[in-house]
Amino acid sequence: MDLLKTLVEKGLRRELPTRDEALAVLATSDDDLLDVVAAAGRVRREWFGRRVKLNYLINLKSGLCPEDCSYCSQRLGSTADILKYTWLKPEEASRMAGAGVAGGAKRVCVVASGRGPTDRDVDRISRTIEAIKEQNDGVEVCACLGLLSDGQAERLRSAGADAYNHNLNTSEATYGDITTTHTFADRVDTVQRVRAAGLSACSGLIAGMGESDADLVDVVFSLRELDPDSVPVNFLIPMEGTPLASEWNLTPQRCLRILAMTRFVCPDVEVRLAGGREVHLRTMQPLALHLVNSIFLGDYLTSEGQEGRADLEMIADAGFEVEGADTAALPPHRADGRHGPCGSGAGSCGSGAGACGGAERTGDRADEAVEAAVAEATVAEVAAVVAAADGSGAGTGPAEAPATGATGDPAGARRDLVAVRRRGAGTGLAPNA
Ligand code: SF4
Numbered sequence: 001m002d003l004l005k006t007l008v009e010k011g012l013r014r015e016l017p018t019r020d021e022a023l024a025v026l027a028t029s030d031d032d033l034l035d036v037v038a039a040a041g042r043v044r045r046e047w048f049g050r051r052v053k054l055n056y057l058i059n060l061k062s063g064l065c066p067e068d069c070s071y072c073s074q075r076l077g078s079t080a081d082i083l084k085y086t087w088l089k090p091e092e093a094s095r096m097a098g099a100g101v102a103g104g105a106k107r108v109c110v111v112a113s114g115r116g117p118t119d120r121d122v123d124r125i126s127r128t129i130e131a132i133k134e135q136n137d138g139v140e141v142c143a144c145l146g147l148l149s150d151g152q153a154e155r156l157r158s159a160g161a162d163a164y165n166h167n168l169n170t171s172e173a174t175y176g177d178i179t180t181t182h183t184f185a186d187r188v189d190t191v192q193r194v195r196a197a198g199l200s201a202c203s204g205l206i207a208g209m210g211e212s213d214a215d216l217v218d219v220v221f222s223l224r225e226l227d228p229d230s231v232p233v234n235f236l237i238p239m240e241g242t243p244l245a246s247e248w249n250l251t252p253q254r255c256l257r258i259l260a261m262t263r264f265v266c267p268d269v270e271v272r273l274a275g276g277r278e279v280h281l282r283t284m285q286p287l288a289l290h291l292v293n294s295i296f297l298g299d300y301l302t303s304e305g306q307e308g309r310a311d312l313e314m315i316a317d318a319g320f321e322v323e324g325a326d327t328a329a330l331p332p333h334r335a336d337g338r339h340g341p342c343g344s345g346a347g348s349c350g351s352g353a354g355a356c357g358g359a360e361r362t363g364d365r366a367d368e369a370v371e372a373a374v375a376e377a378t379v380a381e382v383a384a385v386v387a388a389a390d391g392s393g394a395g396t397g398p399a400e401a402p403a404t405g406a407t408g409d410p411a412g413a414r415r416d417l418v419a420v421r422r423r424g425a426g427t428g429l430a431p432n433a
Helices: 002-013 019-026 030-048 090-102 119-135 152-158 184-196 213-226 252-265 277-288 308-317 363-371 376-388
Strands: 051-061 107-112 140-144 163-165 200-202 205-207 230-235 270-273 294-296
Touching: 002 019, 002 030, 002 252, 019 213, 019 252, 030 252, 051 090, 051 270, 090 107, 090 119, 107 119, 107 163, 119 140, 119 152, 140 200, 152 184, 163 230, 184 200, 184 213, 200 230, 205 213, 205 252, 213 252, 230 252, 230 277, 252 270, 252 277, 270 277, 277 308
Parallel strands: 051 107, 051 294, 107 140, 140 163, 163 200, 205 230, 230 270, 270 294
Antiparallel strands: none
């Protein structure tokens, strides 16, 4: 398929696809799905090999948020039966972090509900970050505390934070449909503050909230313009007690196309498979490893993931390896900050030999690699994963999810897989790692 050959070529050169090309990925048929995965997988392997970075979530403060994000079980007015607790003590957070690190996590993500931290909260989080770093040698710490105000990103960096997460979640055009208590621009502002403070920016999206293909492409292009180092792709977990509880819009095939599109638009970025993978990809999760180079280990903030051990087995069975603490997650040009601004949303990124033209790679090598990019061997490799998977989901779902709104569950929607977290932080039970 010419489209895929073009997208691989651009991905290997870190060039921005056109909006039409990104939309075309989302519009591919199930018959073409393995070719799409193989092509995006070629780009993934170019920048990240077969490594999978593991990240471990710790919900420091759960529930009772004054904001109204419709997808969130911790929102104002949520009746979801989630754990609710106030700040974990630094020692308890560090103990949770230790469990994640022992399970193979390279990064610990400390998250707190709320619009944004007070300066006192930043003091508290700083002590937590210091405790985690002291007791877990070499671990990366990413904070996720909401909207940041003046000086807070700098203070978190001084405390030892490596990264900060703040997702854009959805397109600017639909942001007001999802949340009314803050704006898309507020979120962009925080990501920009994070980058300006020298923290590694992590910002991603949530798919499955009733958005159109154009919305998905818009938010991924907005992310590329902000140029975070990592892009978590969440698939909505429609929790009972939230306004989006009936939004069952995703199929495994749809999820794979979204991940492939994200990889083509953000080729050298840590694309992370985040919340909802168990619920929506189900037995197709191993195929997603050909597209993403990072996942969360174990449980999420308010819902349970599959067993941490199953995550590790899945990675090994699919022929990937857990990324060690001594291996740089990002390609050298990105890790040392020499990649320059990437992506303008207007197709200028990488269009010549400019800042995004591949400082660490030669054009010849890219061209040779393109020739083999969608080769039969790669497709066969991906097909083997499908055969090894539990079978039942492959190619049986509807070709496309509804563009907007939910008019009924797509075939195979699995409400029974949504499980509220009842272990780990905020409980007396061991965490899932
Ligand atoms: S996403 Fe964050 S800000 Fe929004 S309701 Fe949930 S905890 Fe609050």
